[in-house]
Amino acid sequence: MKGGVFSLLCGTLLLAQDAIAHPPVPSPRGVLRRDGSASYACKCYPGDDCWPDNAQFQKLNTTVGGNLHVNIPPGAPCYNTFQGPLGDVNTYNEAECQKVTTNWNDEQFQIELPAAGLWTYFTNDTCRPTTNPTDTCTLGYYPALVIMAKTVDHIQAGINFARDNNLRLIIRNTGHDFLGRSVGWGSLVINTHSFQDIKFSNSWRGACDYNGSAVTVGAGVQAFQVLKQANAMTPPKIMVTGECATVGVAGGLVQGGGHGPLTNFYGFLADTALEFKVITADGVLKTANAKTNADLFWALRGGGPAAFAVIVEATYKTFDDKPSAGLNLDIDLTHTTNATLFWEAVRVFHGYSTHFVDNGLYVYYELGTTGQNLHVHPFVGIGKTPAELQAVVQPLFDDLDRLGIRYTTAAAAGFDTFYDLYQAMFETEGAGNSALTGGWTIGRRDVEENHPAIIEAFQTVLGAGSFVIGHMWSAGHGLPKKQWASSAVNPRFRNVVDKLITIVPVAGNAPLSDKAAAQDKLTNVVDAALRDAAPNGCAYINEADPYEPNWQEAFWGTNYPELLKIRKKYDPNGVFYAVSTPGTEKWEQIETGTRLCLKL
Numbered sequence: 001m002k003g004g005v006f007s008l009l010c011g012t013l014l015l016a017q018d019a020i021a022h023p024p025v026p027s028p029r030g031v032l033r034r035d036g037s038a039s040y041a042c043k044c045y046p047g048d049d050c051w052p053d054n055a056q057f058q059k060l061n062t063t064v065g066g067n068l069h070v071n072i073p074p075g076a077p078c079y080n081t082f083q084g085p086l087g088d089v090n091t092y093n094e095a096e097c098q099k100v101t102t103n104w105n106d107e108q109f110q111i112e113l114p115a116a117g118l119w120t121y122f123t124n125d126t127c128r129p130t131t132n133p134t135d136t137c138t139l140g141y142y143p144a145l146v147i148m149a150k151t152v153d154h155i156q157a158g159i160n161f162a163r164d165n166n167l168r169l170i171i172r173n174t175g176h177d178f179l180g181r182s183v184g185w186g187s188l189v190i191n192t193h194s195f196q197d198i199k200f201s202n203s204w205r206g207a208c209d210y211n212g213s214a215v216t217v218g219a220g221v222q223a224f225q226v227l228k229q230a231n232a233m234t235p236p237k238i239m240v241t242g243e244c245a246t247v248g249v250a251g252g253l254v255q256g257g258g259h260g261p262l263t264n265f266y267g268f269l270a271d272t273a274l275e276f277k278v279i280t281a282d283g284v285l286k287t288a289n290a291k292t293n294a295d296l297f298w299a300l301r302g303g304g305p306a307a308f309a310v311i312v313e314a315t316y317k318t319f320d321d322k323p324s325a326g327l328n329l330d331i332d333l334t335h336t337t338n339a340t341l342f343w344e345a346v347r348v349f350h351g352y353s354t355h356f357v358d359n360g361l362y363v364y365y366e367l368g369t370t371g372q373n374l375h376v377h378p379f380v381g382i383g384k385t386p387a388e389l390q391a392v393v394q395p396l397f398d399d400l401d402r403l404g405i406r407y408t409t410a411a412a413a414g415f416d417t418f419y420d421l422y423q424a425m426f427e428t429e430g431a432g433n434s435a436l437t438g439g440w441t442i443g444r445r446d447v448e449e450n451h452p453a454i455i456e457a458f459q460t461v462l463g464a465g466s467f468v469i470g471h472m473w474s475a476g477h478g479l480p481k482k483q484w485a486s487s488a489v490n491p492r493f494r495n496v497v498d499k500l501i502t503i504v505p506v507a508g509n510a511p512l513s514d515k516a517a518a519q520d521k522l523t524n525v526v527d528a529a530l531r532d533a534a535p536n537g538c539a540y541i542n543e544a545d546p547y548e549p550n551w552q553e554a555f556w557g558t559n560y561p562e563l564l565k566i567r568k569k570y571d572p573n574g575v576f577y578a579v580s581t582p583g584t585e586k587w588e589q590i591e592t593g594t595r596l597c598l599k600l
């Protein structure tokens with residue numbers, strides 16, 4: 001630690017506290033396995049000699065107040081038998097099967113299940129709801145056991161048990177994860193959904209020089225809950241969240257960064273964090289803020305989910321909400337079937353990305369979701385009148401008119417607050433789909449110097465059967481430069497003007513060769529095209545290819561070496577694991593993505 005990062009935080013030089021007391025952490029040898037020519041020391045799984053016996057599990061169950069459960073995949077009520085790793089269980093239940101079948105694509109339904117993954121590719125889809133109860137339902141990549149934690153003690157007990165018995169541990173909040181990080185074969189899950197406290201403060205007196213308004217939220221709180229309560233205050237308040245209202249605000253979102261419609265003004269959710277209460281791998285409850293455990297505080301702000309500690313509670317800045325305006329635009333086959341003309345439209349639209357973010361707009365769009373279509377839904381002007389928003393977007397309409405491109409739009413709509421706009425104009429999303437997700441970001445320089453290549457890359461992406469979800473914002477637009485380094489996110493994000501998600505649909509139960517082909521396409525065709533076209537971009541750990549090449553550089557850039565040091569300090573033995581997070585270089589999921597092992 002050179003003091004560079006932390007000295008910026010409070011104007012005081014804060015060095016990493018290397019002398020922090022570590023209770024001795026037992027480090028079991030692990031289960032030795034071979035895969036090809038390589039040797040591994042693996043976590044303990046059902047059937048291994050080191051798997052805890054019933055008495056140990058019962059003791060754990062008592063410690064966690066009877067909240068330990070054998071995990072049954074959500075589709076199991078449609079099957080006679082769940083062939084689980086801890087034995088067969090009779091599961092058929094007509095009413096429950098009906099319920100899960102009806103609600104399979106409902107986000108909140110999936111979120112409230114103990115250990116479901118909303119992107120079912122990562123569960124292996126071996127127990128989807130069916131009408132044939134004699135079909136086979138197996139665990140797939142679902143966890144083996146779940147603690148429905150109700151108190152801090154329960155989380156501590158779960159961490160201690162997983163660490164001491166060398167079990168794979170997963171922290172599960174909403175299950176939104178695009179990279180499959182909230183599920184894991186044969187693991188022990190700690191579910192944080194019960195941590196629902198929300199507390200507002202008008203002048204938060206924490207450890208730093210901030211005394212404005214703030215909100216403290218429990219680990220399980222979702223965006224829509226806190227935004228609703230914030231909006232009910234006088235005057236109405238707002239905080240940075242993702243565009244998706246059901247994502248949690250104190251779990252994976254902040255640890256990955258957390259971008260949203262307010263990012264032009266306040267940066268990432270991580271940039272607005274004031275304090276965390278966390279439990280580290282040693283099972284100890286700690287406070288992390290700019291003065292106490294400052295290195296951990298920094299790492300939790302965008303340094304990677306489930307890598308440094310379990311967040312129990314987070315405090316964020318809140319802001320006064322503002323009148324806002326929104327506008328939609330659609331161009332699809334009903335407007336033109338001429339591909340040349342369509343791509344001209346995409347080119348002019350995208351060419352304005354720097355113009356849009358320089359004027360404070362947030363632009364959410366989808367490209368290629370239904371083939372040849374561009375769906376901008378919406379352009380958002382926070383603190384703007386409809387006329388002001390219209391004026392910023394007008395050059396685009398003028399260009400489209402000049403090129404003779406037809407489109408659908410409506411006059412910009414005005415709202416008293418951004419919250420009202422958010423309720424009215426953002427579309428809801430579904431769950432239960434199977435796909436691989438990737439992504440890349442586009443730097444300002446890339447748009448300025450290399451724009452034709454970006455459009456060609458989009459064509460490559462759509463041509464490969466993928467599609468794009470774009471988010472135009474700049475995380476360096478409104479946030480003062482002296483605050484840029486207070487989060488661990490890749491410094492490159494401050495000059496990004498468009499953050500892209502790519503989706504490669506693939507069935508969760510497709511043959512392994514199809515899965516390998518889809519992964520190869522994502523890494524080496526789809527995302528490769530975007531990486532090549534936008535060398536000034538970077539990747540966002542929460543919306544990216546799990547197997548992003550050079551992931552350390554892509555996700556964290558110059559911050560990586562520091563994050564690696566902090567990981568080694570707080571979790572030296574790998575109690576936590578999420579793919580492609582700091583310090584996981586030697587960890588692999590071998591045997592077709594099942595056993596998590598340290599390569600020897």
Ligand SMILES: Cc1cc2nc3c(=O)[nH]c(=O)nc-3n(C[C@H](O)[C@H](O)[C@H](O)COP(=O)(O)OP(=O)(O)OC[C@H]3O[C@@H](n4cnc5c(N)ncnc54)[C@H](O)[C@@H]3O)c2cc1C
Nearest residue numbers: 173174175176177181182242243244248251252259305311
């Ligand atoms: C439809 C949709 C829209 C999205 N929109 C946005 C967006 O606008 N902006 C944006 O930035 N992201 C967005 N995301 C991505 C989002 O940031 C990630 O999916 C994020 O990981 C979700 O976090 P979670 O805690 O809700 O979910 P989970 O899947 O439960 O957890 C995600 C990861 O965080 C870890 N984790 C969860 N809780 C804790 C905790 N308390 N302590 C330690 N680790 C924990 C988990 O182990 C896992 O690795 C979107 C995702 C979806 C599916």
Ligand SMILES: *[C@@H]1O[C@H](CO)[C@@H](O)[C@H](O)[C@H]1NC(C)=O
Nearest residue numbers: 057061065066067068069070
């Ligand atoms: C834990 O205890 C509860 C309450 O007694 C019980 O319902 C549950 O089945 C137990 N869990 C396990 C895994 O035995």
Ligand SMILES: *[C@@H]1O[C@H](CO)[C@@H](O)[C@H](O)[C@H]1NC(C)=O
Nearest residue numbers: 124126140508509510511512
């Ligand atoms: C996962 O699915 C693949 C088929 O896509 C199958 O070959 C493999 O055995 C499954 N693994 C588990 C653990 O279910």
Ligand SMILES: *[C@@H]1O[C@H](CO)[C@@H](O)[C@H](O)[C@H]1NC(C)=O
Nearest residue numbers: 202203204205209210211212
């Ligand atoms: C908050 O801080 C500002 C500047 O640091 C100061 O002017 C103001 O008086 C403080 N307000 C309160 C309520 O302490």
Ligand SMILES: *[C@@H]1O[C@H](CO)[C@@H](O)[C@H](O)[C@H]1NC(C)=O
Nearest residue numbers: 338339340341342344403404
């Ligand atoms: C498609 O649009 C391009 C660009 O305007 C034009 O040159 C071309 O003639 C059109 N093709 C057809 C088949 O109309």
